[in-house]
Amino acid sequence: MWAKPENTKYVGGPRDHESVRASVIRDAAANDDKLRLWPVLxxxxxxxxxxCGFVEKNVDGTPEVELVYFLDYTFWGLGYATEIGLALLKEAGAARGLRRVIALIDPENLASERVAEKLGxxxxRETVRPNGKRMRLFAVRIPAVPPDS
Ligand SMILES: CC(C)(COP(=O)(O)OP(=O)(O)OC[C@H]1O[C@@H](n2cnc3c(N)ncnc32)[C@H](O)[C@@H]1OP(=O)(O)O)[C@@H](O)C(=O)NCCC(=O)NCCS
Known part of the structure; x- marks a missing residue:
């Protein structure tokens, strides 16, 4: 999926086999099960x-946690990204201790922007990433979880 131009047009372009393999192995071996990527079945x-999942990102010197949703193009338009995002945000506070989640979205990636909107x-603002790419930053606050819940 990471090798297909259709899927990666707004997320840095096609990756080669070796770099995808390395990142899958890194994720599978990660000790931190709270911030990582999982397969979507x-x-x-x-x-x-x-x-999908969460990745740590430094944005203009500030540590942030980004919500990731990435589907093969043959499965777009079925509401999957919205379903995934809602599920992840629902347990972001209690299970992962997150208080704020962001999405960095290519200005031309209108489908992703729409998903972010649907997720609240x-x-x-806009930001320029280290590779020079301009991105739109979306964010949502995660409500605090009461201690006895
Ligand atoms: C972005 C992506 C995750 C969307 O996944 P999806 O499962 O198709 O999303 P959903 O079906 O939940 O919702 C898509 C919404 O965008 C809308 N949409 C789709 N294409 C659009 C476009 N070109 N312009 C405006 N809106 C668009 C859909 O109509 C839908 O909104 P609606 O429910 O109000 O009708 C998917 O295209 C993808 O994986 N792209 C490649 C990876 C990527 O770009 N990830 C995001 C990185 S920030």
Whole structure:
């Protein structure tokens, strides 16, 4: 999926086999199970359709946690990214101790922007990434979890 131009147009372009393999191994071996990427499987077929999760990002000197949703293009338009995002944000506070989650979105990636909106994320500002790419920063505050819940 990471090698296909359709899937990666707004997320840095196609990756080569070795770099994808290395990052999958790194994720599988990660001790921190709170901030990482997981596979997305279709419930009916069990097929691998994408990946999702949380990654740490430094944005203009500030540590942030980014929500990631990435699907193979043959599974776009089915509401999967919204379903994934809602599920992840629901347990971001209690299970992962997060108080704020962001999304960095290519200005041309209108589908991703729409997903962020559907997840209740708000546009905050534009930022320029270290590679020179301009991105739109969306964010949502995660409510504090009461201690006895
Ligand atoms: C962005 C992405 C995750 C969306 O996944 P998805 O499962 O198709 O998303 P959903 O079906 O939940 O919602 C998509 C929404 O965007 C809308 N949309 C799709 N293409 C659009 C476009 N070109 N312009 C405006 N809105 C668009 C859909 O109509 C839908 O909104 P609606 O429910 O109000 O009709 C998917 O395209 C993807 O994986 N892209 C490659 C990786 C990527 O870019 N990830 C995000 C990085 S920030």
């Amino acid at each position: 279709a419930r009916d077929s069990g097929r691998l359709v994408g990946t 994320m708000n546009f905050e």
